[in-house]
Amino acid sequence: MYSEQLRRSLALVEASRGKNLEQQPPRLTETERQELLQQFHPDYRPDAFVTLTHGENAGDRVPTELAALLQGTPRLSATAALPPITERVDVLILGGGGAGAAAALEAQAYGATVLLVTKLRLGDSNTVMAEGGMQAVSQPTDSTARHYLDSFGGGHFAADPVLLGKLVGEGPETLSWLTSLGVNFDRDKSGRLLTTHGGGTSRKRLHAAKDRTGAELMRVLRDEVWHRRIPVLPYTAAVELLTDRTGAVAGAVLQNMKTGERQAVCAKTVVLATGGAGQLRCQGFPTTNHGGATADGLALAYRVGAKLTDAESLQYHPTGIVFPTPLLGHLVTEKARALGAQLIDADGNAFVHPLEPRDVTAAAVIRQCTARQNGLSVEGHPAVWLDTPMIERLHGIGTIRSRLPAMQQQFARFGIDIRTQPILVYPTLHYQNGGIRINDRAETTVSGLFAAGEVTGGIHGKNRLMGNALLDILVYGRTAGRSAAAVAADKDFAEPTLGHLADYTPQNSTPSPMIFAEN
Amino acid sequence: MPTVSITVNGQTYAVPSEQTVMQAMETIGLHTPHSHSCRSGVCGACSFRYRLNGKTRGGLACQTPVADGMEILKPPSAKASVSSTDPIACHSCGQCERICPQQLPVQWIVAAARDGALRRCAELSFLCVMCGLCAERCPVGINPALEAMRARRTVGKSHHTSLLADNAELQTLVSAPLAAVKAAYENRDFEG
Numbered sequence: 001m002y003s004e005q006l007r008r009s010l011a012l013v014e015a016s017r018g019k020n021l022e023q024q025p026p027r028l029t030e031t032e033r034q035e036l037l038q039q040f041h042p043d044y045r046p047d048a049f050v051t052l053t054h055g056e057n058a059g060d061r062v063p064t065e066l067a068a069l070l071q072g073t074p075r076l077s078a079t080a081a082l083p084p085i086t087e088r089v090d091v092l093i094l095g096g097g098g099a100g101a102a103a104a105l106e107a108q109a110y111g112a113t114v115l116l117v118t119k120l121r122l123g124d125s126n127t128v129m130a131e132g133g134m135q136a137v138s139q140p141t142d143s144t145a146r147h148y149l150d151s152f153g154g155g156h157f158a159a160d161p162v163l164l165g166k167l168v169g170e171g172p173e174t175l176s177w178l179t180s181l182g183v184n185f186d187r188d189k190s191g192r193l194l195t196t197h198g199g200g201t202s203r204k205r206l207h208a209a210k211d212r213t214g215a216e217l218m219r220v221l222r223d224e225v226w227h228r229r230i231p232v233l234p235y236t237a238a239v240e241l242l243t244d245r246t247g248a249v250a251g252a253v254l255q256n257m258k259t260g261e262r263q264a265v266c267a268k269t270v271v272l273a274t275g276g277a278g279q280l281r282c283q284g285f286p287t288t289n290h291g292g293a294t295a296d297g298l299a300l301a302y303r304v305g306a307k308l309t310d311a312e313s314l315q316y317h318p319t320g321i322v323f324p325t326p327l328l329g330h331l332v333t334e335k336a337r338a339l340g341a342q343l344i345d346a347d348g349n350a351f352v353h354p355l356e357p358r359d360v361t362a363a364a365v366i367r368q369c370t371a372r373q374n375g376l377s378v379e380g381h382p383a384v385w386l387d388t389p390m391i392e393r394l395h396g397i398g399t400i401r402s403r404l405p406a407m408q409q410q411f412a413r414f415g416i417d418i419r420t421q422p423i424l425v426y427p428t429l430h431y432q433n434g435g436i437r438i439n440d441r442a443e444t445t446v447s448g449l450f451a452a453g454e455v456t457g458g459i460h461g462k463n464r465l466m467g468n469a470l471l472d473i474l475v476y477g478r479t480a481g482r483s484a485a486a487v488a489a490d491k492d493f494a495e496p497t498l499g500h501l502a503d504y505t506p507q508n509s510t511p512s513p514m515i516f517a518e519n
Numbered sequence: 520m521p522t523v524s525i526t527v528n529g530q531t532y533a534v535p536s537e538q539t540v541m542q543a544m545e546t547i548g549l550h551t552p553h554s555h556s557c558r559s560g561v562c563g564a565c566s567f568r569y570r571l572n573g574k575t576r577g578g579l580a581c582q583t584p585v586a587d588g589m590e591i592l593k594p595p596s597a598k599a600s601v602s603s604t605d606p607i608a609c610h611s612c613g614q615c616e617r618i619c620p621q622q623l624p625v626q627w628i629v630a631a632a633r634d635g636a637l638r639r640c641a642e643l644s645f646l647c648v649m650c651g652l653c654a655e656r657c658p659v660g661i662n663p664a665l666e667a668m669r670a671r672r673t674v675g676k677s678h679h680t681s682l683l684a685d686n687a688e689l690q691t692l693v694s695a696p697l698a699a700v701k702a703a704y705e706n707r708d709f710e711g
Contacts, residue, residue, distance in 0.1 A: 030705065124556035124564055138682055141710065145688035153704035157697060165693035172682035179679040182672025184641060191678055202707040210645060215561050219649060220675070223668050290556045326539040326581075330559040406646060409621075410560055413582055 001415070005346075006424075009376055012348030013385050013422050020342055020350045021390055027353045030153075033360045040363040040370070042316055042427075043462075048283045049312060054507060056307040056445070065280040066311065069299045072512030075239045076253060078501035082242075083253060083262040085496070089115045090488035091481070092252060092265050094238045094297065095273030097125025098214070098470065099453030101221040102477030103271045103484070104230050112485035115265060116225070117233045117254055119292045119516065123222045126275055126289055126454065127473060130214025131333035131406070133206035134178075134474075135467035136171035138193050142203040144168045151468055154200035154357045155433070155461025158310065163459045166440045167468065170475045175207060178474070183220045184209050186403075196338045198466035200357040206467045211333050211404045214470060237515045238296065240501070241270065241304050241449070244494030248447035249304060251496040257516070266496050268488035269448050271480045272297040273473075276454040277314075277432045279517035286329025287429040288317055296513035297455035301436050303512075304500050307445040309457040310434025315464055318343070318361035320428025322383040324414035329428040332386060332407065334358070334466045339403060340394040344385040344422065345374040359463040362427040369426070376424065383424040392419055431469065433460050442480035448487070452480035523587035527594060534585055541565055541580035544595065554595040555581060563650030565595040566620055577618035577652040603654070603662035606633040615653035615663055621646050625653050625663050632666035640670035 002010065028036070038044050049061045054071055062070065091107040093100050096118025104116045116122065135151075137144050147168040152159055179185070185207045186194040195204040209216035225232065235257040242251040242264060251266040274297030278289025287293070302308065319332040337343075337354040343361070345351050345368050352364035369375030369382040376383045392399050400408050400419050411418050434457035442450045453473040460468060506512075522533040525540075527549060534543040541558065544550040556562040558581045565580040570590040580595040606629045615625035624643055631640035644667030654662035692700060 120556050120564065124562050128562050129557050129559060136682075137684065143688060144684050144686050145692050146707070148689055148692050149700070149704050149707060152700060157701060157704075161693045165689055169684055169686045169689050172684040176679070176681045179675060182675035182679075184645075184671055184675040184678075187678060197710070203710045212561065212646065215648070216645075216671075219668060220672060223672065288559075290562065291558065292556060325537065326542060326584075327559065406561070409646065410582070414584070 006376060006378065009346045009348070010422070013344050013387060016344070016348035017387060017390065017393070020344065020387070021393060024342060025350055025353050028356060028360065036363045036367065037359060040367045041359055042283050042285070043313055045283065054505070055302050056305055057311065060311065062311045063280065063282045063314065065282050066277065066295060066298065068508055068510040069295055069512045069514060070302045071507035072299065072510035073506040073508070074303065074501060074504070075511060076498060076501070078498050080498065082496070082498065083264045085266050086263040087115055087265045088493055089113045089265065090268050091271060091484045092267035093117065093271045093273060094252060095275055095453070096120070096122040096232070097273065097275050097453065097473065098127035098218055098221060099473035099477035099480070100271070100273035101218070101225050102474050103273055103452055103481035104225055105221070105228065106478040106481030107485040108228060108230055110482055110485035112488050115231050115233060117236050117238060119235065119237045119257060121234050122225060122232050123218045124290060124292065125218065126293055128215045128218045129288065129290060129331065130470055131211045131331060132198065132335035132338070133196065133208035133213045133467045134175070134470035135198065135201070135205045135465065136175040136207060136471060137168070137205060138172060138175060138207065139195055139203065139205070142205055144171065146203055147171060147205060150201050151465050152461070154465040155463050158461030160458040162440050163438070167459055167472060167475050171471055174471060174474045178217065181220050181224055183217055186210065196335065197355055198338055199334055199355045199361065200465050206338070208335060211335055211406045217470060238300060239513065239515070240498065241300050242496035242498065243304055243500045244496065245499065246447070247305065247500065248494065249449040250494045264496060266493055268491045268493060269450060269484040271484050272301055272436065272449065272451040272455050273453050273477060273480070274455050278429045279514070282314060282429055285316065285427070285429040286320060288320060288329060288331040289429070291517050294514035294517055296515060297451065298435060299513040301444060301446070301449065301451065303504055304446050304449065306449060307437045308435060309437040310462060311457065313433035313462045314429060315358055315431035315433055316362040316427040317430035318358055318365050318427050319386055319425040322381050322424040322426050323378045324416070325379060327410070328381070331428070331430070332423065332425055333404070336386060336388060336391065336404065336407070339391045339399065341386050341388045341390050344387050346376050347374060357463055357465065365427055378424055381426060383426045385422040386425045387422040388418040389420055389422060431464055433457065433462055433464055438476070441483040442476050443483060450480040450484045452476040523585055525585055526590040536585065538585050539581055540567065540578065540583045540585055540591070541595065543585045544580065549594060561648055563648035566650035566652045567591060567595040568593040568618065568652065575617065577620045579620045579648070579650070603665045604660040606661050606666050608659040609633065609661055610659070612658060614656040614658070618652045618656050620650060620652065621648060623647060628667050629661060629663050632670055637670040637673050640667055641674040644671065
């Protein structure tokens with residue numbers, strides 16, 4: 001299965017396991033981290049970015065692939081006739097992941113009529129793919145202030161303090177909301193919540209449902225949406241927002257993914273919960289994201305005049321799968337490192353503390369494979385080892401089966417037993433740290449337009465800690481649902497138009513939004 | 520490149536042997552974008568049915584390697600059913616279990632739901648991706664995925680307690696000067 005080079009290296013990893021278990025590399029100082037990031041993190045490569053020339057963020061540096069969409073060619077022209085208006089709802093929610101579902105539940109609970117539109121099925125999203133857990137304060141030794149410090153520092157002090165304060169402050173209540181809906185978090189035999197560390201946390205604060213936390217959370221939210229009979233329009237993409245005469249958002253043009261047919265929905269408020277941008281595959285990196293993560297919300301919002309923040313900041317997860325090849329780029333949860341698995345180079349040496357923040361760890365892996373030439377190569381892809389057998393050496397036989405069952409099953413399908421064999425990993429495009437600027441009511445800078453989840457920016461600064469995304473989609477998804485319902489309650493339907501396109505000049509021919517990744 | 524033969528819609532194709540069924544469907548041009556989302560074995564959108572060595576099985580196309588002689592009976596497609604017959608109607612034919620792409624003990628899951636053994640049902644069904652293949656096959660209309668969902672939610676709710684945050688210290692930090700916050704960050708102590 002492995003080449004001669006890999007087999008030789010594997011033997012070194014096994015021989016050094018005892019030594020590596022006894023002594024792990026120290027945590028870096030903040031200065032050392034900055035130095036490592038500037039030299040090796042993909043966000044710091046000047047040739048991969050361009051400066052926007054048009055729109056609210058003109059002058060800002062963003063990834064080349066994102067700029068093409070933000071200044072690309074709309075799928076409708078300003079002079080086109082509006083497709084037939086098929087629905088009128090108080091709150092139109094675009095996106096069927098965790099943030100969209102949370103917004104829908106809350107908006108309906110506040111008395112609004114709701115329509116949730118999703119490109120695939122309800123739940124087909126990055127949310128279901130989240131593995132490791134959700135951060136929230138639940139233990140007496142912890143505090144929301146500590147959660148704030150860990151997250152603010154982990155994001156290099158670039159987060160919006162108010163947005164981050166709201167995120168961590170509402171953590172405990174959000175965890176309670178989930179358990180009240182019936183989400184199963186890992187517990188000990190007496191029913192107490194189990195918590196673990198994530199990269200950059202000073203207290204054990206991650207709550208997981210084995211290694212399928214997002215899937216467990218999403219299937220409960222989806223079940224609740226079904227039970228509350230919230231209308232869902234699946235296989236439907238938003239291709240343009242609609243605006244009224246004042247420029248406020250008044251609905252959206254939707255397109256059936258199968259037939260291409262279009263319809264317009266008139267709405268008093270719109271919640272963008274369209275998720276991330278991994279499928280842009282910036283700088284040629286593979287991605288952990290699902291097929292629909294194509295930055296549609298950013299393009300739609302930017303064209304109606306919404307301001308973006310930190311749009312240049314992407315998260316490369318340090319441990320994407322390199323082998324087996326069909327799983328290239330897919331996520332190996334940080335929980336593996338939280339449970340003690342270390343990153344090991346070709347010579348069998350541990351080279352970074354396993355729980356540095358994600359960007360620092362990713363940069364360390366890239367340095368090992370480039371400047372230090374101590375990485376491996378698998379069918380042309382660079383890689384290092386993640387020594388998963390360490391987990392059972394530290395915590396006992398059976399730990400992987402009980403804490404990482406999905407990961408064990410995923411690799412077993414391709415003949416790899418992660419309990420006895422290390423796996424090959426390399427950084428992969430995981431998360432968009434920045435996005436649409438919002439305030440603590442989840443309002444964007446455009447009237448009538450709300451946003452929640454990965455499509456937003458400002459909450460995580462320049463780097464998001466593990467477990468803060470699941471919290472984010474719930475705290476801000478629910479907030480967006482409430483705020484959008486409240487605003488809609490005091491508003492009448494406006495006449496929806498494509499007026500904003502009249503002032504818009506495409507800067508390139510890229511169709512925008514992308515809608516779906518071509519694999 | 521070594522290839523294997525697979526049959527789809529009665530037609531035989533040679534596809535690279537190291538591909539997954541999803542990659543093979545893309546190779547031969549039969550793939551539709553709405554039958555995949557996560558490509559990592561968790562969303563359940565790409566479930567498919569196939570016959571190999573005389574046995575009918577279910578799989579997730581993104582996670583199943585192709586095999587020589589594989590006959591795709593139903594290509595990847597998404598489905599979701601939202602109704603279920605009472606599991607008391609189960610007569611243990613075993614169709615659900617044979618088709619499950621996650622190799623879950625579906626008959627035991629249904630039996631546990633029937634008997635009200637909800638904790639067991641929740642534990643056994645944890646890796647369910649709710650793809651719907653079992654429900655589609657059940658001759659009496661039970662939807663094991665929904666029965667399991669109900670059990671998991673009931674178990675989850677049984678542990679519910681309300682947590683309240685004390686945010687006084689947090690509010691001080693949010694409005695504190697950056698230098699003070701940076702110092703506090705550098706001076707954190709770590710739980711072992």
